[in-house]
Amino acid sequence: MAIRKVVAQRYLLAMALAGVAWMFIFNYLPMYGLLIAFRNYSITRPFSEAPYVGLLHFRAFFADPNFPLVMRNTFGISSLKLLVGFPIPIVFAVLLSEIRHSGFKRVVQTITYLPHFLSWVILGGIMMHWLSDIGLINRLLLEFGLLDEPVFFLAEPRMFWAIAVASEVWKETGFNAIIYLAAIAGIDPQLYEAADLDGASRYQKIRHVTLPGITGTIVILLVLNVGYLLNTNFDQILVLTNQLNIDTSNVLDLYVYRVGIQSARYSFSTAIGFFRSIIALILLISASVTTRRLTGHSMF
């Protein structure tokens, strides 16, 4: 009976198992590989022969002078991105939806979505140029007397968080507004008509119709963003980091990369990565439980 069922759906099963095999190799084997965090792995001998060392690498990481720095940078940059980068697309979407000229609106949308599709390497190249000591920003600031002498912004540890946040806002605001624009478009037009009849002003309509209409979307996205708090955007950080700003740009992902790939300390860096995955998991599960409670639907 079971065999007949397998034969009957052999094509279907083959299609599904191809995906399962991929997940097994590329998702599950690395999860198994996390166990090298508890061993002293080196590439010269097989995994099973690596001596077991327990929590040694975790303890080493917590005692590492870089530990507090890396944690501060990770949470500092991501919280700042959340604090600044989260509300801006909402404001942008609300204002854009108030534009009546649909052609103008479409042009603005096309332009503001564009940076999302540029690579961080390109954006990094432009920033390197603009923020250099002879770059456009310095020229402008010197011209207006806001600076006495040129500053190489990317070499200033104090500036790094601001640069990371600002460049991400530049890149993602338009794209992140899409979902709010859709939510606003889904608001029943009769609500606006009723507000018109009641003599509501523009501001009152935004305040009492638009914003309540998208509150659900805002809350869910906020929870999701908290769930992904540890994603400091490694693509961006790796492009913008350098020896001079490393004190403020060294986030967990970057530290894992530098220790693991560049210095080949596989077990130690895997322990750091494991630690990161655990925190990420806790954040994501809390986010998922919260959304389920708020909406009655699961997150995925």
Added chain:
Amino acid sequence: MTAAPKSLRRKKHLTSFDVANYSMMIVVCFLIVYPLWYTLVHSFNDGTDTVLRGPVYFLPRLPTLENYVAVFENPEIVAAFGVSAARTAFGTVAHVSFTAMVAYAFTKKRLIGRRIWLSMGTVTLFFSGGLIPTYLLVRQLGLIDSFLVYILVPMFNFFHCIIFMNFFRTIPVSLEESAQIDGAHEFWIFTHVIVPLSKPVLATIALFNGVFNWNDYFYGVIYINRQTWLLPIQTFLFRVVASSQAHAMLNIYSHGVVRVTVTPESIRMATMMVTTFPVICVYPFLQRYFTKGMLLGSIKG
């Protein structure tokens, strides 16, 4: 927005709010376009002129195509573009067709072990082995310094799988049933019935994955060690732009004809423009797809 309130509103005059709002939108657009325009202008300006007389702001002062000629005469840059193009073409086709195929199988309730496979996928959304174990696996598989790393490693993604599944569920079952009665197997139904009906979602995922494949530089950074001819253009630019190897740029560009009007900076601008060009060209045409796709992929219900 529907037509009714729009026509109602149109009768009103522009208020000060409108003026402020339109102006602000124009400022926002300027802030986004200008950095790109600035790069474009410099890529068309004589490199030595830029160095001697300072930056140009709106139009090239000494217009020239020399920077682009220099880019296309540099064999390493041309090869890197080739790698990027090949990786984007093959990688995107592989990702979209493979993920869609698996997603279609996963939507069938009769699939043996369906719940297990789906929970297996859900776990990957929450937890991953992370950078180092993945790197070590790729090395064990012998994919370091191999073109296949660009195809196999990003070939599947459970999040995209969910987006496909949500779309496939909206296709009426009756269409498949008639094919099934004619004796067609599931793979035939997938390629001949489902795929033609799923163009919007296929285009959306293809756009996202295509842009990822074209823009990604990190695979080249960690998975390509010795075979530098396998580096995509983004990794090539990353080495030139972001790393301490900036001075090596001169060496990179110096073979080929020595050009007096060209500087490393002006070639860099031109390379950046050529790298950005395909993305800028493709994306406005697919805009309606990704707006739809974003909503498909966002939270259900």
